[in-house]
Amino acid sequence: MAEAIHWPPHWPRVLDARFGAPRPAAYRACPEDFRVEECLGFAPEGQGEHLWLWVEKRDLTTAMVAKQLARACEVAPRQVGYAGMKDRVAVTRQWFSVHLPGREAPHDLAERLSEMPLELLEVTRHPRKLKRGVHRANRFRLRLTGEALADPALAARWEWLCRHGVPNYFGPQRFGPEGRNLQRALSVLARGWRKRDDRDGMLLSAARSYLFNTLLAGRIVDGSWATPLPGEAVILDGSSSQFVVETLDASLRERAERLDLHPSGVLWGQGRSVARDEALAREQALAEACPALCAGLERAGVRLARRALRLRLEAPRFEPGEGEAWLSFTLPRGAFATAVLRELVAHPTLSFQSPPRGPEQGAADASTAAVQ
Numbered sequence: 001m002a003e004a005i006h007w008p009p010h011w012p013r014v015l016d017a018r019f020g021a022p023r024p025a026a027y028r029a030c031p032e033d034f035r036v037e038e039c040l041g042f043a044p045e046g047q048g049e050h051l052w053l054w055v056e057k058r059d060l061t062t063a064m065v066a067k068q069l070a071r072a073c074e075v076a077p078r079q080v081g082y083a084g085m086k087d088r089v090a091v092t093r094q095w096f097s098v099h100l101p102g103r104e105a106p107h108d109l110a111e112r113l114s115e116m117p118l119e120l121l122e123v124t125r126h127p128r129k130l131k132r133g134v135h136r137a138n139r140f141r142l143r144l145t146g147e148a149l150a151d152p153a154l155a156a157r158w159e160w161l162c163r164h165g166v167p168n169y170f171g172p173q174r175f176g177p178e179g180r181n182l183q184r185a186l187s188v189l190a191r192g193w194r195k196r197d198d199r200d201g202m203l204l205s206a207a208r209s210y211l212f213n214t215l216l217a218g219r220i221v222d223g224s225w226a227t228p229l230p231g232e233a234v235i236l237d238g239s240s241s242q243f244v245v246e247t248l249d250a251s252l253r254e255r256a257e258r259l260d261l262h263p264s265g266v267l268w269g270q271g272r273s274v275a276r277d278e279a280l281a282r283e284q285a286l287a288e289a290c291p292a293l294c295a296g297l298e299r300a301g302v303r304l305a306r307r308a309l310r311l312r313l314e315a316p317r318f319e320p321g322e323g324e325a326w327l328s329f330t331l332p333r334g335a336f337a338t339a340v341l342r343e344l345v346a347h348p349t350l351s352f353q354s355p356p357r358g359p360e361q362g363a364a365d366a367s368t369a370a371v372q
Helices: 062-073 153-164 177-191 202-221 250-257 277-289 291-299 337-344 359-365
Strands: 034-039 050-058 080-082 091-099 118-126 137-144 233-236 242-244 261-267 305-308 314-321 324-332
Touching: 050 062, 062 080, 062 091, 137 337, 153 314, 153 337, 177 202, 177 291, 202 261, 202 277, 202 291, 233 305, 250 261, 277 291, 324 337
Parallel strands: 034 091
Antiparallel strands: 034 137, 050 091, 050 118, 080 091, 137 324, 233 242, 233 261, 261 305, 314 324
């Protein structure tokens, strides 16, 4: 029998104890208020079997663009690649690839795509297909309006996050309205996960994300979310490199304070955790609290991994104006801009509770699960 998951969960903000609850604001009244640019981290080689396209899309999901590219280039959908899913209610720039060995792109490709609100910014070639997760980061530029702009603490909140980092929560959109993705995951894992029940792995991701957020929330409550524990694996900022802390000395504390390295939490799955001592005890306590989720993920064959508990805002900017403010920052792939916004302002789509439905919420539900 599947264990009960109580929704909404209590996953606290880190800044409430210092500044109080944030005030309300609007942050995506229209797509132009939410801009994302994918940072690939390398340049296409200019030759090869795969056509690579740098695209700006508006109010479209990544999947919509991929489907239209396959149709326009007369290939199967599986021959189209992209690095990450981007929000629908946004203006985003990202790369796509199309496998066209020995073939040129259709001469009227731009015309074939003209029925959609997108623009081809660059067309080049590369030897390989664009795979999920190969990009380095995403650059965000977001517009805020509303009551929160009159709060003197807003700038102080922003400055604190720039200096100390942001809790690396998976955003509310990962779990679906009213946590339905998680409830479906519980049901599927209880009877045994099958690919046909979850072709994109969305339910597995929801289960792992819930466990990670629960672990992170506990670390925020006891104040250890930004400081490594004895026996913990830490992740170097801006990379996937990690090592286990044997002794938490002054040097490691100083590196953590300057955001050079971050404590990590487990993304549950098969395999032996590298954590030891107190850090391992935290993971064991999580398994005891959520046995069905943990065991179900292991049976599904998901491989154990680790994720930083904290984010560093790269190249942050805060630009206040008349009745609005613009935020700009870069986050590593897989991180959620909503995790940043949740610490700064209050908005129904930033809450894990079920917001009242209306036009704005309907638009939020139409967006993709995350910016990745």
